[in-house]
């Protein structure tokens with residue numbers, strides 16, 4: 001059952017848990033994510049980035065997600081399909097036609113005014129088709145951006161801007177920067193939870209933390225208590241999948257059937273996703 005992401009996130013806020021948005025770009029990882037949601041009875045957001053769309057093709061990856069999601073066992077699980085870090089606004093209508101129920105517009109590297117304008121356009125389009133939109137304010141840095149964000153203050157979400165951004169764009173949920181970082185970029189030793197709490201009180205919409213793959217359990221709980229309803233998980237999935245392949249081939253160097261190698265990686269990835277669902281508190285909430 002594919003729903004607008006907002007519906008899932010408001011339920012999470014109301015009942016005090018968070019969702020994971022898990023990234024996929026192929027058949028096996030999609031199976032791992034959906035199998036985990038079914039096994040844990042957890043609502044779910046499936047994330048597909050524009051580079052994953054490029055890798056797998058828009059038609060192929062959305063067909064895989066929709067057909068697996070529609071299978072009998074998964075019918076009772078509320079799911080959303082979200083474009084992760086969308087930057088090509090001219091392609092958003094194609095994404096909607098393909099079945100996405102949430103669009104993330106990432107204009108965080110543009111000026112504040114451009115970010116407002118691009119996000120507002122995305123929201124308007126999304127709402128026309130009764131789906132949801134995420135924006136990002138502040139910057140969650142990637143590896144390679146060390147120069148640009150050498151002081152955390154340059155990356156953090158500004159309180160007053162956040163309030164105005166949400167009012168001007170009408171965005172449904174907002175990714176914020178409080179010292180979190182993507183992938184293997186070294187995040188701030190302590191996240192700015194005080195800032196997070198203040199933003200949540202000002203904007204009153206569900207908040208999102210990206211780069212949450214390596215967060216310890218206590219940090220997850222502290223973030224949920226301060227308004228976070230969604231964690232983006234990409235690196236953890238990549239690591240689980242590829243390290244399982246290395247392990248399998250290390251033990252079975254003569255194996256040549258891709259199905260055996262990938263089934264092992266799929267199983268391991270499912271377990272990693274299930275663990276996250278337990279920590280987020282979304283297990284049992286479907």
Ligand SMILES: [Zn+2]
Pocket residue numbers: 085140182210211232
């Ligand atoms: Zn992200």
